[in-house]
Amino acid sequence: MSGIRVLVVDDDFRVAGLHRDAVAARAGFVALEPARTIGEARAAVAAHAPDLVLADVYLPDGDGIEFVRSLDADAFVLSAATDAATVRRAFSAGALAYLVKPFDTRVLAERLDRFARYRNLLAAGRPLSQDDVDRAASVMRGEREGPSLARSTTEQSVLAALGTDEASAAEVAERIGVSRATAQRHLTTLAERGVVQVGLRYGSTGRPEHRFRAGG
Structure with a gap:
């Protein structure tokens, strides 16, 4: 079963069905059969290992927020409860989002x-930089992505080495005293964020060389 697996936990079968259908309508998501109790939810988690759980707070056999706290999975809390204490408790339990019922299914689709x-931002096979962490947090909060105020020392050195010139990863590596692979990794990450531009230089033989220049 490919895609992001999502388990809805809600004792109201009509609401659970609406939320399940909203999940199923999103490309890249797989909606599991909803659970109506914490007991059913625990069994579903053991059987299907969902990537995301959408849990109500008030369930027949317990507290949905405490269930979220016990999970080794990401979770949203979907509840009619609007008191600040419940919302704070949901976030302290690890919920990535809190949606107040009733809500338009488009709100859930956007989340x-x-x-x-x-x-995707946290799935990189490389160590994450502060910018990577900040971008992931900003995306989940719905904020516009922007460069972190705190760049790593190496990234600062890479940008300083570029200056106003165009350079290859090998040239940058030589200027700051790091390996070519390290320079390439940081330059690629900066290019993905739009901090540097990438171009190609074609020589008389061989493959074209990537050239980097500061400035988005």
Whole structure:
């Protein structure tokens, strides 16, 4: 079963069905059969290992927020409860989002899209920089992505080495005393954020060389 697996936990079968259908309508998501109790939810988690759980607070056999706290999975809390204490408790339990019922299913769809981007940003096979962490947090909060105020020392050195010139990863590496692979990794990350531009220089033989220049 490919895609982001989502489990809805709600004792109202009509509401659970609406939320399940909203999940199923999003590309890249798989809606599991909803659970109506914490007991059913625990069994579903054990059987299907969902990536995301959408849990109500008030369930027949317990507290949905405490269930979220016990999970080794991401979660949203979906509840009619609007008191600040409940909302704070949901976030302290690890919920990535709190949606106040009733809400338009488009609101849930938008949060699901944010979650997909959040997961993608944190799925890198390399160590994450502060910018990577800040971008993931900003995406989940719905904020506009921007460069972090705190760049790593190496990234600062890479940008300083570029200055106003165009350079290859090998040239940058030589200027700041790091390996070419390290320079390439940081330059690629900066290019993905729009901090540097990438061009190609074609020589007489061989493959074209990537050239980097500061400035988005």
